[in-house]
Every structure is written in C-alpha cells, then in structure tokens.
Amino acid sequence: MRNLFDKVEQDLKEGKKKKACDRLRNLINQFPDDLSLRKKLGQIYYDAGFLDEAGKFWMLSEHENKEMKIAVELYRKTLSNSGNAILKDVVFRGNKAQLNEYARKVLTELEQDSLKKTKHIPDFKPKTRAKGNYSIPKNNQSFLTTVGLCLLVGFVIALPILGIVKLLELISLLFSY
Known part of the structure; x- marks a missing residue:
C-alpha cells in the first residue's frame, strides 16, 4: 500500500489530480478501514474547491480545523442531512469495529437516522472477488x-x-x- 500512496503523492506533485483521486478511490476500496485515505482524498477535493465532495470523504474523520467542519456541514446540507442518503453516498464497505470511536459514532448516528426515517439501513458488503479472479459463475x-x-x-x-x-x-x- 505504501508504494501506491507514494504514487498518489507523485501524481499530485505532477498536477495529475484526477489520477491521484482514482488511485485513492481504488485504495479506499481495497483498504476501507483506513480513514487516512478518505482524509487525503477529501483534502484533494477541498484544495480543488469541491467543498461538498471533500465533506463526503471527511465525514468519518474528526474535524481537525474549521475547513473540515464547514465542508462536512455543507455535504450534510447537500443531502438534506439524511442518514440514508449519506450512507448510500459514502458507501463504507469496511469493518466498523476497526474504526476509531468518532467514526463508529458517526456511522451509528447515520444508521439510526436512516432506520427512523426509512425503516432501512443501507448495508454494503465488502467486495469478495480477488483481483484477477474473473471466473465464470458455474451453472447449477x-x-x-x-x-x-x-x-x-x-x-x-x-x-x-x-x-x-x-x-x-x-x-x-x-x-x-
């Protein structure tokens, strides 16, 4: 993972923000419990002026500064502060037990809001197909x-x-x- 993170840094130095964002999204899919990846992607979006998108990726991180707080509030407002809509947009596929207390609290609050308003909690299963394993499903x-x-x-x-x-x-x- 460190090698890929170094490539993200190199892409950013070269001004290849889209490439860096794509790499970070792939890393988030591979390592969903690593909130530092989301935090980094949020910073790229913030620097590019996409505050609501930055808020999406900072949603599970404790606010370290005023900018993070404003971006998350803007993001929540964009989705009408709907727990269901936010959960569907954030798509957390990791293990909640491995997250810090703040992130678990945020996810729990979103799930409770979703359940209260829609009687449903979006649940995203981790991807189980290993990279390069493209076998055809067997016919039963x-x-x-x-x-x-x-x-x-x-x-x-x-x-x-x-x-x-x-x-x-x-x-x-x-x-x-």
Whole structure:
C-alpha cells in the first residue's frame, strides 16, 4: 500500500489530480478501514474547491480545523442531512469495529437516522472477488434438466405447427371430394 500512496503523492506533485483521486478511490476500496485515505482524498477535493465532495470523504474523520467542519456541514446540507442518503453516498464497505470511536459514532448516528426515517439501513458488503479472479459463475442446472427443458420448449413450439398441418389436411380432405 505504501508504494501506491507514494504514487498518489507523485501524481499530485505532477498536477495529475484526477489520477491521484482514482488511485485513492481504488485504495479506499481495497483498504476501507483506513480513514487516512478518505482524509487525503477529501483534502484533494477541498484544495480543488469541491467543498461538498471533500465533506463526503471527511465525514468519518474528526474535524481537525474549521475547513473540515464547514465542508462536512455543507455535504450534510447537500443531502438534506439524511442518514440514508449519506450512507448510500459514502458507501463504507469496511469493518466498523476497526474504526476509531468518532467514526463508529458517526456511522451509528447515520444508521439510526436512516432506520427512523426509512425503516432501512443501507448495508454494503465488502467486495469478495480477488483481483484477477474473473471466473465464470458455474451453472447449477444438470445436463438432464437442460435437455428436458429444451424438449419441453420444442414441444410447446411444435404443437401449434402440427395443429396447423392437421387443419390443412382436413381442409384438403373436405375439398378433394
């Protein structure tokens, strides 16, 4: 992770803010419990003038200065201070038990607000697919089930065709005398 964080710093020095943001988002997906990544991404957005987006990534961090507090308040106001909307936007996929007390408190308050107002708490499961593991999901149907299903569909399709053929035979018999 340190190597990737160094690349983020290098991207920022070179003025490649979008690249740095993309790298940080990927790191957040890989290490969701590391709030320093969110904090760094929030700082990039703040420096770029996107205060509400900075507030989104600073949401789980204790306010170290007035700027952080203002950005988080702006972000909350942007989403009408809705716990449900904020949880859906922040998308925390980590283990809450590994967070500091402040972050756990914020998540708990958002969840309580969401439950109170919508009777639902958005829950985001960690991504389980390992990088580079792109296997095709196995089909649970057996060969005989597949063959049986094909025969049934074929019969349903053939039935009206056979009916039309028999109807034409009857009509030709009636008019042949």
